[in-house]
Amino acid sequence: MSQAPRTRTDPEETRTRILEVAEEFFRRIGYQKTSVADIATELGMSPANIYRFFPSKGAINECICGRVVEEVAEIAFSIARAPGPASEKLVRLLTAIHIHNKTTLLKEKRTHDMIVAAMQENWAIIKAHIERVTTIFEGLIREGVAAGEFHVDDPAEAARCVKTAFVPFLHPLLIENCIQNGEDTEAGLREQIRFILKALGKQN
Structure with a gap:
């Protein structure tokens, strides 16, 4: 009687699953407190097996960071490709990016902290x-x-x-400082957008 062929896990599938589990840990306890051993235990594999797919914990950090900032890029591309005047799309784009980053701070603090570290440490991603x-x-x-x-x-x-000109409304740490100081970031954003449009030569 022939044996059923053994199923093999696709390497890309395993890699994706590692990142999914890592991101869950990052959002729950933070990227600094998450260890490769934590990820491996959750997946029922050894840390050595994790390192077959990622050379270091830092590589996992960068991949997760990439997944987070990809959300921003998708928002930006979607607005840029939409029909309408370029000036209106630029206003919508700047506003959407700021609100997204502000929402991440308020609702996903540990993700926010990772992006702050990534910007301060100049991660390639x-x-x-x-x-x-x-x-x-x-x-x-x-x-x-x-x-x-x-x-x-x-x-x-x-x-x-x-x-x-947009850095104060883009950088997560600067957004955090404004909120801690009780500033209305969206009112400031509207003022800065008016300045940007004027600098671009937009006529009222």
């Missing part, structure tokens, strides 16, 4: 994320210039300036 968001800004600015909404000579430089 954060650098790539900021570059991607800046590229989205540039695309909208170019769209606005073509439509006669914006008047700038160098959309790439303008996008970098928008990123810099």
Whole structure:
């Protein structure tokens, strides 16, 4: 009587499951308190097996961070690709990113803390994320210039300036400081957006 063939777990499936369990721990107890042993125990495997898929705990941290910031990138891409004037889309995009980051602070504090650390420690995934968001800004600015909404000579430089002007409403630690000081971050955001649109040459 022939034996049933043994099923083999797809490596990518195992890798995904490791990240899912890691993210659950990160959200529950924080990324610093989560150990590779914790993840391995939850999955019923050895820590050595985890290291077959990730060379270090830091690599897991970066992957989870990447999953979190991907949510922001998806919001930005969705707004940028929608129909409508570029100036209106830029306003919606800046507002949506700020509200998303603020909501993460208020409802997912441990995730917020990880993003703060990632930005302070210059994790590669954060650098790539900021570059991607800046590229989205540039695309909208170019769209606005073509439509006669914006008047700038160098959309790439303008996008970098928008990123810099937007930092107080993008950086999670700065958002946290504003909330702790009792400041209305969304009122400040509206003022800054008006400044950004004026700097881009948007006419009222």
